[in-house]
Amino acid sequence: MSDTAPSSPSPPPGRAFPPEETLPPERARELGYELGLRGDEYDRIEATLGRIPTVAELGMYSVMWSEHCSYKSSKIHLRGLAHDEPWVIAGPGENAGVVDVGDGIAVAFKIESHNHPSYVEPFQGAATGVGGILRDIFTMGARPIAVMDPLRFGDPGGWTDGAGVPHEPDALQRHLVDGVVRGVGHYGNCVGVPNIGGEVVFDATYAGNPLTNVLAIGVMDRDRLQLAKAEEVGHLAVLLGSATGRDGIGGASVLASQEFDAGLDAKRPNVQVGDPFAEKLLIECCLELYERDLISGIQDMGAAGIACSTSELASAASLGMDVDLDRVHLREPSMASWEILCSESQERMLALVAPERLAEVEEVAARWGVPAAVIGEVVEGDALRLTRRGELVADLPARSLADEGPTYDRPRERPGWLDDYAEVVAEDLDARLPGGTPDVTAGRSSRTMEEAALAFLASPNVASKRWVFEQYDQHVLAGTVLGPGMADAGVVRLPDSRRAVACSTDGNGLWCELDPIEGTRRVVAEAFRNVAATGARPLATTNCLNFGNPERPEIMWQLAASIAAMGESCRTLGVPVTGGNVSLYNETQGRAIHPTPVVGILGVLADAEDALGLAFEDVGDLVFLLGAPTVPGLAGSELQRWLGAPLGGVLAPVDLDLEGAIAEVLHEAARAGLLSSAHDVGSGGLLVALAESCVAGDVGVEVDLSAAGVAETGGAGDELSATQQLFSESPGRVLVTVPSTHVRALAQLCGDAEVPLTDVGTVGGNRLRVRGLVDLDLEEVRSAFEGGLTALLEG
Secondary structure (H helix, E strand, C coil), X not given: CCCCCCCCCCCCCCCCCCHHHXXXXXXXXXXXXXXXXXXXXXXXXHHHHCCCCCHHHHHHHHHHCCHHHHCCCCXXXXXXXXXXXXXXXXXXXXXXXXXXXXXXXXXXXXXXXXHHHHHHCHHHHHHHXXXXXXXXXXXXXXXXXXXXXXXXXXXXXXXXXXXCCEECCCHHHHHHHHXXXXXXXXXXXXXXXXXXXXXXXXXXXXXXXXXXXXXXXXXXXXHHCCCCCCCCCCCEEEEEECCECCCCCCHHHHHCCCCECCCCHHHHHHCCCCCHHHHHHHHHHHHHHHHCCCCCEEEECCCCHHHHHHXXXXXXXXXXXXXXXXXXXXXXXXXXXXXXXXXXXXXXXXXXXXXXXXXXXXXXXXXXXXXXXXXXXXXXXXXXXXXXXXXXXXXXXXXXXXXXXCCCCCCCCCCCXXXXXXXXXXXXXXXXXXXXXXXXXXXXXXCCHHHHHHHHHCCCCCCCCXXXXXXXXXXXXXXXXXXXXXXXXXXXXXXXXXXXXXXXEECCHHHHHHCHHHHHHHHHHHHXXXXXXXXXXXXXXXXXXECCCCCCHHHHHHHHHHHHHHHHHHHHHCCCEEEEEEECCCEECCEECCCEEXXXXXXXXXXXXXXXXXXXXXXXXXXXXXXXXXXXXXXCCHHHHHCCCCCCCCCCCCXXXXXXXXXXXXXXXXXXXXXXXXXXXXXXXXXHHHHHHHHHHCCCEEECCCCCCECCCCCCCCECCHHHHHHCCCCCEEEEEECHHHHXXXXXXXXXXXXXXXXXXXXXCCEEXXXXXXXXXXXXXXXXXXXXXXXHHHC
């Protein structure tokens, strides 16, 4: 625990607490334990207050000192992500990161998790995840213009893997997929914000703990930034939005800060219930309040509800606040004080208003149909005092809740299983596919490489996620330039501007399970490369760190190592971390998920017309591999998973300096109009990249890898096998198409930047042909790629 001294104890209340709030010492400690407080944490509370805490105070401390709210296991490591750049306007500690994108425009963006609620109640868990991240964005003063949803589930079954093993349908996983996707779509579609991309990954590691991460983007005038801070004594605390109910009570402490056990049904009431139509009205109300400069501070009422918003607003300004809980609109009048304080009912905000502006604020709220109630006032001192029915129910230092919670430097131990993984020879998968090393025959499939390729393209993780993203409105607001499946990153135009922003979310649990350090570096590089492939200049990073139980030293080592690697990678690439989320205890009955840091990177295009998609479009264009040569890269690959091979091997390292150079070449080439398309070679390797570009452009390609098939690390003349050439996931490669008239200019750009460029083929015809390796009919490719997941989930 941190040895920082707690705030000075608040003075004893002037009058006694009501009987329902007072507890005998033994019962108070017992209740603290039931609410998730450790014994030493309870002792710290007593020392801070100088007395036994009330029931309401215990409720407030339990949620504010939970892992979800306090980051008590991760914050000493998160400090290593610090990285300032002049274009960052707001960074870690605010509701969302904000960056300057030029022309007086700022963009807010952030990613959050709603993992545990989405397992307990998939539809509402996912829906309220969207609502929560949207509030983070418009709390900063920005109008939401896009969302993205990186999702991870267990194996839905209903397919046969590359080893010929049938995977039986799993009703639970299909229920989770259906509920989460419907929840994301319902909330975003009703609010009217386009979904421009994301991820869907299936792996057994997520069977008992799916991941629902949601990213949102908003736009604002650079000088309209709103902050969560009380500015003046005497300003009024106005609760805006929906009435407060019992839904979501304990969401931060019960759902998000504990691993799952057998008591799943008992946790169902802890899931919030969302109303996207109320959220839409709240957005418009708040944006008008900002436009008319009617408020002095504002805070989203998300995790920990009133307890969080009041303490954070007061603490940020080193002031206090008096709050009257009788003024809070309630859905259930029988609610206890602690329930009112800890409720996570959705679509609520707490605004600070000068008394002379209150009438105007109430008028704006009434016009938008948003309930508004004055529930408190900013006062001198540091005390947060709350009353109910005229009696004091809590009196505590605001900073002790918001800023002085426990900090743990938990034990860390490098997992021994990492050495076991490293001993696996991952690059010998040739034996399981046609066209492998001639002297290896054991276990080889009797099918042709074409048959294997089509089956691979139809597998759940490789196949198009059209079944998912077609349930989302991708074009509402009319700003989407490139949506799901059209490019490596979503691209959305900024209102009243030629500018656009591109954003990609990326994660890879297999890579990070094998090596949390190199895996994280590769995840950051892939998100960076995906944004660059649209022609955008990458600017900043947000992250969602999905890990298991930090009280296990091996898990804590994974988390700390991943954070350190992320900080180093983002500094090297010049994309500072502006905020994010830590989601721990992602495990069920002692089985943790693979470490899954999900990275979102935002970039800017000076002209939306310069944005590059991934589709092959123009017959006769030349195809080039830009960047690093292909090297053995099957460790932690999609092929390894599809074949049912043992997970393991050593990850091919990423060259971050080369990644930076690749991004600069892509940006300059897009701005000069030299490229027709660009597509990262990532999950599934070159075969998948070619298939995606062919299907998107409805045209074939002829590829000859003879000039690109030498393994840099394999010694002079060592040829890569067919398996490696088609499926290697070695980093630092981008597939680009170029009109013949622009080849010389592109070659000059690459030469100046010292970025390798290799001519590998030509766009045209109706086949996907890689000479000497695979020859596929385009319609068969389309049928496998676009029909695989749809047939599986609808069958």
